[in-house]
Amino acid sequence: MKELSSLQIERLKYQPKLPSSLAGGINNLEMVEGSKTECVKDAEQIKELFANNYGKPIVTFKSTGNKTVCEKRNVGVILSGGQAPGGHNVIAGLYDALKQANPENKLYGFLGGPSGIIEGEYIEFTDEKINAYRNTGGFDIIGSGRTKLETEEQFQKALKVCKNLGVTGVVIIGGDDSNTNAALLAEWFVKNNAGIQVIGCPKTIDGDLKNDQIEISFGFDTATKTYAELVGNILRDANSAKKYWHFVKLMGRSATHVGLEVALQTQPNITLISEEVEEKKMSLKQIVDYMADVVAKRAANGKNFGIALIPEGLIEFIPEFKAMIANLNDTLAVLENDTEYKAAEENAKFEIIKGKLNSEDAAVFSSLPVMIKQQLLMDRDPHGNVQVSKIETEKLLIEMVSAKLSLMKKTGAFNGKFSAQCHFFGYEGRCAFPSNFDADYCYSLGYNAFALMKFGLTGYLSSVKNLSSPASQWIAGGVPLTMMMNMEKRHGEFKPVIKKALVDLNGPVFKMLEKNREVWALEDKYIFPGSIQYFGPSCVADITTETLKLENSAKLAAV
Ligand code: FBP
Numbered sequence: 001m002k003e004l005s006s007l008q009i010e011r012l013k014y015q016p017k018l019p020s021s022l023a024g025g026i027n028n029l030e031m032v033e034g035s036k037t038e039c040v041k042d043a044e045q046i047k048e049l050f051a052n053n054y055g056k057p058i059v060t061f062k063s064t065g066n067k068t069v070c071e072k073r074n075v076g077v078i079l080s081g082g083q084a085p086g087g088h089n090v091i092a093g094l095y096d097a098l099k100q101a102n103p104e105n106k107l108y109g110f111l112g113g114p115s116g117i118i119e120g121e122y123i124e125f126t127d128e129k130i131n132a133y134r135n136t137g138g139f140d141i142i143g144s145g146r147t148k149l150e151t152e153e154q155f156q157k158a159l160k161v162c163k164n165l166g167v168t169g170v171v172i173i174g175g176d177d178s179n180t181n182a183a184l185l186a187e188w189f190v191k192n193n194a195g196i197q198v199i200g201c202p203k204t205i206d207g208d209l210k211n212d213q214i215e216i217s218f219g220f221d222t223a224t225k226t227y228a229e230l231v232g233n234i235l236r237d238a239n240s241a242k243k244y245w246h247f248v249k250l251m252g253r254s255a256t257h258v259g260l261e262v263a264l265q266t267q268p269n270i271t272l273i274s275e276e277v278e279e280k281k282m283s284l285k286q287i288v289d290y291m292a293d294v295v296a297k298r299a300a301n302g303k304n305f306g307i308a309l310i311p312e313g314l315i316e317f318i319p320e321f322k323a324m325i326a327n328l329n330d331t332l333a334v335l336e337n338d339t340e341y342k343a344a345e346e347n348a349k350f351e352i353i354k355g356k357l358n359s360e361d362a363a364v365f366s367s368l369p370v371m372i373k374q375q376l377l378m379d380r381d382p383h384g385n386v387q388v389s390k391i392e393t394e395k396l397l398i399e400m401v402s403a404k405l406s407l408m409k410k411t412g413a414f415n416g417k418f419s420a421q422c423h424f425f426g427y428e429g430r431c432a433f434p435s436n437f438d439a440d441y442c443y444s445l446g447y448n449a450f451a452l453m454k455f456g457l458t459g460y461l462s463s464v465k466n467l468s469s470p471a472s473q474w475i476a477g478g479v480p481l482t483m484m485m486n487m488e489k490r491h492g493e494f495k496p497v498i499k500k501a502l503v504d505l506n507g508p509v510f511k512m513l514e515k516n517r518e519v520w521a522l523e524d525k526y527i528f529p530g531s532i533q534y535f536g537p538s539c540v541a542d543i544t545t546e547t548l549k550l551e552n553s554a555k556l557a558a559v
Contacts, residue, residue, distance in 0.1 A: 016443035017471035024063030034058040041486035052190040053459035060477035070101035080174035084219025086434040086442030093446025113145020137431040149181040175204035176498040183481035186459035197458035207257035223429035228265035232528035251426030264546040270308035274317035292404040299416025324361040333492035384490035468552040508550040
């Protein structure tokens, strides 16, 4: 029986590239400090909450001829939140740096996400273990989880576990919420003289953990390429059969970076952008009218087929829903311990909720099909987020567009056919074999995380920049986590969190879609990207995303 696929065997042999500043070795580094930093908003509160770690400088590394020595140390690593391709390579890079620094160093992996450090569930990594996971997708090497780290009791437990293992450094690989955990833990450790450093690594397929210092989170490259391949295949199917409209919901909890990137890679007929919906204050009715209009115009040209991309988080950006969901979140937080509510039947639950909402929100809630009401009442994740992956917006839109087209038929405004298929692409892309870009980027982030530790830093996010250039020219360093923070309402309370980067409607990526979408709506300018290539000419094996290309060219042009 075969144990590994041919691709698995070949990928295990791939040697990820490092920036030249790190390639000289972990013991040949010099750290360069930049100027002090400020957080994005709510400085007074953030400064007070992070009195020990606030305002630290951005740092970068350069290779030096002077060799430094690393005393023996043990480090723990946590994979946190949703899976993203390349997580295993972050661990491999961290492990290699740690062992290069001092072969006696040990790396522990906390199991099942942040809960592993609290419950003391861990493994010790060995060469054999790491070598079996190099350049593979998934987080199965140690598992992941979404436990929020925030209470004194959790921190005390984490401290005890680290002390027992002699761990003096923890790396948290995660998105905005998980790196908020990292910032809180780092602050608590300093405040309590624990002698334990905490470093974060920017992960999430959503692509929303980015700013001037972090060009992109890892996993975005591979996940969007995977979805683009699938969307391209559907485009070709639609264009062959010419009988279906495909409504495709794409993952990305809030921001539409994934949808935008996939749109640029495939050029579909309709792409909804949540941030634009919010900015233009588009109601659900206006969105449906826009989609029905495109369907009708294509039908008038004899084309009863097409493809529409729908962002996963759309519903939270439609103004009437945004307000309703925010109030619903507060209401559910209060009802969490209400025995009458908990024991109520479904319809009675809907009535209790309606009674607690203001009249406008209650009207929006009542207007929804039962399926969407049920999905909106599902448990929030531990960070207080609505689980938008469970809300079937694509089905809601098919139903509403279909109803609108029936009305248009009566007035002669629509004379075609509308037969729709729905899809949701999300989980399909989160554990793909990392692209060469993600394999290199992740390995560098992990390696660099240990460099930050070696220089005694804590409360930093591992950063590797200049990503549109060849890996040798990437710039390795660190960004203070507090620099990215502001206060936001979660579970009905204001909390410090890392600010999500939404799609910039004045940025080059959205502008590219805006410039082309009318043509793409009616003419079939479909592109079929095909699958990720791991071997072969650099023009196919090493390409990055359109997002990164456009954003970095715009930055260069602005200099
Ligand atoms: P992270 O922010 O933790 O990276 O997770 C992102 C994500 O993949 C979203 O795109 C999606 O909405 C969510 O996770 C799904 O979560 P789960 O895996 O818990 O169903």
